[in-house]
Amino acid sequence: MDRQRDRTRLQVLPLGRSRVNLTPGPWRRLSDPAKYRLYTRVTLQVVLLALGVVGVVQSGDVAAGVFSFLALIAGVVFLQVRPELTGVEQHPNGRRIEFACVAAVVVAWVVGLILIRAGDHRMVGAVGTITVVTAALAMLPFLRYHWIALVAVSTATIFGYGYERDPLLGIAILTAIGAFMIVTTRASLWTLRIVDDLDTARRAEAQLRVAEERLRFSRDLHDVVGRSFSAIAVKSELASRLARTPGNGDRAAAEMDEVKSLAVESMEEMRTLVRGYRGIDLPGEVAGARSLLEAAGCRLTVEGSPDSVPAHFHEAAAWVVREGTTNIVRHSSATAATLALGSSGLTLSNNGAPDSTGDRSGLDGLAERLRAVGGSLDAGSDSGVFTLRVRWENA
Known part of the structure; x- marks a missing residue:
């Protein structure tokens, strides 16, 4: 009964609006460059098929339709295995597939030429145009001398398939169409x-921010602890010499008292440094999280205000924001995250989460820190969305 009541209370926390994410899981797990690459490849394939279908319908010839679709499918498959459009270095059988696709387009072009020369299919001339368009959109752009190849293919098609008007005009028109396709691709x-390049720059910036933070911590560690340790070493050496000198016992004891005071002071400074880099506050961590996630290519939406969190929970909440932000950068490919702050708790959620949570040492440490101040933590991943929920038990 108590557990059910707790769940009911947790559901009414003022942590912002609920969301229903209808985006398919595989799409959410893709990075922004991968999404754009997939969108570009599918768009080119759809444009190729659409142009081919229009050409075949206008021709109204069965033979033209068969061989045109052979060329179109070859072009679609060719785009599917190109490393520039897949993000993969090289498909295992990429070269063979590309060669087979080029061969299929050539076969469609040659068979169409044979049929039109035989005179049995007057409208099969559409095969020549469609094969040129297919080659210009899907194959020629990846050649070094694509413009020369385009002019050669257009010339061969016009003289081979024939043109009712001036052949030079036909070559110019077909070359212009092919040039538009090449420029598009x-x-x-x-x-x-x-x-x-932009994604690489963003990742480099995020890594640079982490490196700068490490350097800052190293500098603070040197400034805060280095002086105290140096003083301890000097005074310890002085006390040792005084202790060996008759009549200086009181001075040696005084020096050792100072060493003890310095050691205690150094321990406190070290705890302060490790606990929060000389202090940690919730508004600062929220601002830092926004900056770090933005550098990593993730948009952070903040709902509520740090002022709505009870004052005695500010430090714990700041640690939750810091650890949660670090986990987003290290363990996900998130493009969007939401931080909701309320008087009864907070939530931090992000997309692009892996199926498994992996190492939970950081989360376990957070849970212990929250228990010490009367809070609880719950974390889990569902359909690529990772959610970190914190509740203030005594709020």
């Missing part, structure tokens, strides 16, 4: 490279 590849 290469512009998409250029945008992908920019997105990858």
Whole structure:
């Protein structure tokens, strides 16, 4: 009965609006560059199929439809295995698949040429145009001399399949269409490279922030503890010499009392430094979390105010925000996170979470810290969303 009542109380905590995430799990787990790469590849494939379907419908010829679709499917598969569009270094059978796709387009082009020369299929000329469009959108952009290849393919198609008007005009029109396709694909590849560079820069910035924090801690450790330890070493040596000199026992004892005082003071400074880098406060941790997550490519939404958290829970809440933010950066590919602060507790949730929580030593340490001040912690992952819930028992 008490457990049911606790769950009921937990559900009515003023921690912000509830959310229902309808985004598929595999999509949420992708990074932003991976999402854009998938979107670009699918868009190119859909455009290719749409243009091909329009051409086939207008031709109204069964043979044209069969061989046009052979070329279109080859183009779609070719885009599917390109490393630039998949993010994978190289598909295990990538070269073979690419060769087979090129061969399929060439076969469709040659068979269409044979049929139109035989004169049995007047509308099969659409195969030539569709194969050129397929090659220009899916294959030629990845060649070094793609413009030369485009002019050669367009010329061969016009003279092979024939053109009712001036052949040079036909070559110009077909080359212009192919050039538009090549520019479309290469512009998409250029945008992908920019997105990858921006993601690399964001990761480097996040790592730099961590390195700067380590350097700051090292500097603080040197400044705070180094002076005290040096004084302890000097006074200990002086006390040792005085103790060996007759008549200086009182002075030696006084020096050792000072060594004891310095040691106690150093221990307190060390605890203060380790506990919060010379102090930890909730508003500062919220601001730091926003800055760190933004550098890592994750947008933090804050609901509520640090002032709504009871004053005697501020330090514990600040530690929760710090540890939760660190876990988001280290253990997820999150692009969005939400921090909800309330008088009865707080929640920190993020997308892009792995299926398993992994090492829980940090969370266990948080739970112990919260128990010491009368709080409780609950954490779990569901459908790629990790949620950290904290409740103030005595609030």
